[in-house]
Amino acid sequence: MAMPAMGGETEAGMEGGMEAGPGTMPAESGAGMTGEIDTDPATGATGAVFMKLVNHGGEADRLVGAESAVATTVELHQSTLTDGVMKMSPVPDIPIPANGEVVLKPGDYHLMLLGLTRDLNVGDEFDVTLRFEKSQPLLLQVAVREQ
Amino acid sequence: MRRVWLVGLIVVLLTLVVTAGCGGPTFKGKLRRSVETAPDFTLTDVHGNPFHLADQKGNVVLLYFGYTYCPDVCPTTLGDFKRVHTQLGDLADRVRFVLITADPDRDTPERLAKYLTFFGDDFIGLVGSAEELQSVYDKYGVFVEKQQAEGSAAQYLVSHTANVFLIDPDGNWRLVYEFGTAPEDMVQDITALLEKS
Numbered sequence: 001m002a003m004p005a006m007g008g009e010t011e012a013g014m015e016g017g018m019e020a021g022p023g024t025m026p027a028e029s030g031a032g033m034t035g036e037i038d039t040d041p042a043t044g045a046t047g048a049v050f051m052k053l054v055n056h057g058g059e060a061d062r063l064v065g066a067e068s069a070v071a072t073t074v075e076l077h078q079s080t081l082t083d084g085v086m087k088m089s090p091v092p093d094i095p096i097p098a099n100g101e102v103v104l105k106p107g108d109y110h111l112m113l114l115g116l117t118r119d120l121n122v123g124d125e126f127d128v129t130l131r132f133e134k135s136q137p138l139l140l141q142v143a144v145r146e147q
Numbered sequence: 148m149r150r151v152w153l154v155g156l157i158v159v160l161l162t163l164v165v166t167a168g169c170g171g172p173t174f175k176g177k178l179r180r181s182v183e184t185a186p187d188f189t190l191t192d193v194h195g196n197p198f199h200l201a202d203q204k205g206n207v208v209l210l211y212f213g214y215t216y217c218p219d220v221c222p223t224t225l226g227d228f229k230r231v232h233t234q235l236g237d238l239a240d241r242v243r244f245v246l247i248t249a250d251p252d253r254d255t256p257e258r259l260a261k262y263l264t265f266f267g268d269d270f271i272g273l274v275g276s277a278e279e280l281q282s283v284y285d286k287y288g289v290f291v292e293k294q295q296a297e298g299s300a301a302q303y304l305v306s307h308t309a310n311v312f313l314i315d316p317d318g319n320w321r322l323v324y325e326f327g328t329a330p331e332d333m334v335q336d337i338t339a340l341l342e343k344s
Contacts, residue, residue, distance in 0.1 A: 046301065048218035073300040079220055081326055085290045086220045086309035090299040106223040107309075107326055113218075114300045 047071070047113035047120065049128060049142055050104045055096040055135075062093040062133040063102075068142075070126045072115030079107050093133065120144050172339045175332035176313055176322030185312075185320035186286035190247065190273040193260035198245075198273055201318060205344075207337050208243045208314040212289045214250035214305050215262040220326060221246075224311065225266040230330035231337070232267055241316070241341055244270045249291040249307040251280055287312060287320075313337070316344035 055061055066074040079088045086107065094109050096102045104110045111128065120126070122144050130138045185208075187201045200208065209228060213221035228244045235242060244267055248254040251274060259272035275283070284291050289308040296304045309326035313336065321340070324333060 046216050046218045048222075050219075075299055075301075077218075077299075081309065084308050084310045084325065085306055086326060087294070087306040088217075088219075088304050089294075090296055090301075092298070106219040110219050112299075112301070 047116060048077075048106070049074075049111040049113065050106065051111075051140065051142075052101055052103045053094075053096050053130075054101040055098060057135065058098050059134060060098045060100075061096050061135050063096065063130055064093045064133050065131045066111050066128050067131075068113065068126060068128040070117055070120065071113035072117060073113075074128065075112045075114060076109070077112045078109050081107055172343070174322055174336045174339070176324045176328070176336050178322060179320055182319050182321050184318055185314040186283075188279075188283045188286065190275040190279060190283065191256070193256040193263070193272045193274070195256065198271065200314070203243055203314070204318045205316050206241045206243050207316060207340055208245060209333070209337075210245050210247065210287070210312040210314065212247050212249045212284065212287075212291065212307055213309075214248055214307070215254050215258055216250060216301070217305065217307075220309050224309065224326065225263075225270070227328070227330045227333070228270065229266045231333045234330060234334045235337060238338060238341055242337060245273060246270065247273045247283060248280070249284075249289075250293075250305050251275065251277055253302075313340075315340050 053063060063076065065076070068074050075090050076092070076094055077088050078091045078094075079086055081087075090112075091109075094102060094104070102109065124144045126142055126144075128140045128142055130140055132138075185200060187199065189197050189199045192198045209231070211221075211224055211228070213224065215221070225246065232239045232242070232244065246259070246263065248259060254272075254274060256272070256274055259274060263270040263272050274280075281291075283289075289310075290306065291308070292306045294304045294306055311324040311328065311333070312320060313322040313324065313333075315321045322336060
């Protein structure tokens with residue numbers, strides 16, 4: 001079952017490092033839906049995770065991957081809208097400028113959860129580990145919010 | 148010279164004022180260049196019943212083409228529909244929120260039905276044969292294409308036109324909303340159309 005948008009809250013921000021937090025989206029973004037449990041990564045339920053990544057360091061960095069116990073695979077995707085057509089593609093990384101930020105939001109960059117390993121409902125929380133090219137990994141606590 | 152210039156300016160201003168007053172309500176959505184009867188179609192809803200677009204006259208129809216394996220854009224638009232439904236209050240009874248699948252291979256009626264319950268109990272999901280659906284995509288200028296995703300574990304992704312199409316109570320295809328249009332804008336247009344009909 002296609003999943004809702006979910007926002008992340010970081011457990012610990014880092015001095016001079018990377019910080020992840022709720023994206024700049026309306027408070028009610030993030031849907032609450034029950035996912036069908038389907039561990040086949042090719043046909044499983046999908047979900048999207050949104051967040052804001054803030055780079056406090058003086059060097060540009062990249063989000064290069066993510067993992068979560070709730071999904072068989074977590075991929076980085078980018079949606080692009082051209083002439084009214086929405087196209088989504090996996091990307092190898094998401095760049096974050098030095099002393100800058102990037103917002104993962106609908107119609108743009110997002111994490112895609114493939115092959116959900118359990119149901120996800122509004123109010124549920126789960127962890128996603130974010131891996132960066134330069135910064136230390138970040139543990140992000142994601143809350144499933146009402147769409 | 149100055150007098151001629153001043154007269155010219157007044158003429159221009161008067162023309163602008165006169166034309167601005169004409170043409171009826173200003174819509175937030177993009178007005179179709181030529182407002183005509185919406186192309187009719189018959190598809191099947193999630194309960195197996197036929198859905199004829201022409202039968203919806205008297206109501207506003209919001210049409211969206213999407214699919215249940217779409218992780219960000221479709222839930223966002225359907226979430227917006229949900230907000231529109233709520234904001235309309237009683238007027239929502241005269242609006243049909245319709246999702247036509249862009250992925251008939253995976254969107255079975257059961258799957259579509261379950262997906263829609265998270266957005267609205269009365270939202271309408273439509274399926275059909277590949278030919279029937281393609282005919283509707285063509286009538287509305289909707290681009291749908293399966294994409295094998297290189298470097299992704301997803302079986303495939305579907306690129307699709309993400310606009311919302313509004314058909315007014317007279318059955319005319321009147322407005323188009325681009326992805327990300329605020330629910331309040333749709334509410335404003337729908338209210339204006341229903342109050343006038």
